[in-house]
Amino acid sequence: MRLNEVTFTDAVPVDGYGPGFFRVGGQPVEGAICLSAKGTQSWGGFDDAAMLLALADEIDVLFVGTGGEIAHLPGDLRSALEEAGIGVEVMNSPSACRTYNVLLSEGRRVAVAALPV
Template sequence: MQLNEIDYENARPVEGYGPGFFRVDGKVIEGGVALLPNGAQPWSGDAAPFLAIADDIDVLFFGTGGEIANPPEDLIAALEGADIGVEIMSSPSACRTYNVLLSEGRRIAAALMPVLSQ
């Protein structure tokens, strides 16, 4: 069996996470994080960063923290109204899924709420 290193080209995968933070591109981001085609940034829970890039993404992985939860309906409606597919899952699952599809060159983004404890 041959193993290949994943080449993310210019994209930045999630390197790690812990109670209240995510690590992307060697930087720790406290709290929520928006993973966009042009990089990662702190995220306060609004749709604006994703609506601004709606033409550049097909799917948004919405990580709701340590457990699956229902995000605000108005937020999901705004994203879906901009023709962004939304997949809701726990943040650990969203990180893994995001990294795999990012390595495939897919047009994706992620909205991640922090895991509060491990």
């Protein structure tokens, strides 16, 4: 089996997470986050659609982590994202972070917005 070292482009992967925080680039970040090629930003949760919509020209898929358990996105948020041409995948935050890291390592145009567990 051949193993290759994974390298990331401009965006930084999620290194880990725990109760109320994520670790990004070796640094703990408290609360909800949004990661993309623009960097790491605090995210205001489901009421903060503006931050996510600002990514429309830079990403193809947004992974939304809903915390420790999977939950539905508010209908108006999902509609706004889809109207902006952003593919939306909703899952619990650990799954969203793992999926984001894998696709990021493949050079895909992705972002993750996640609520802490």
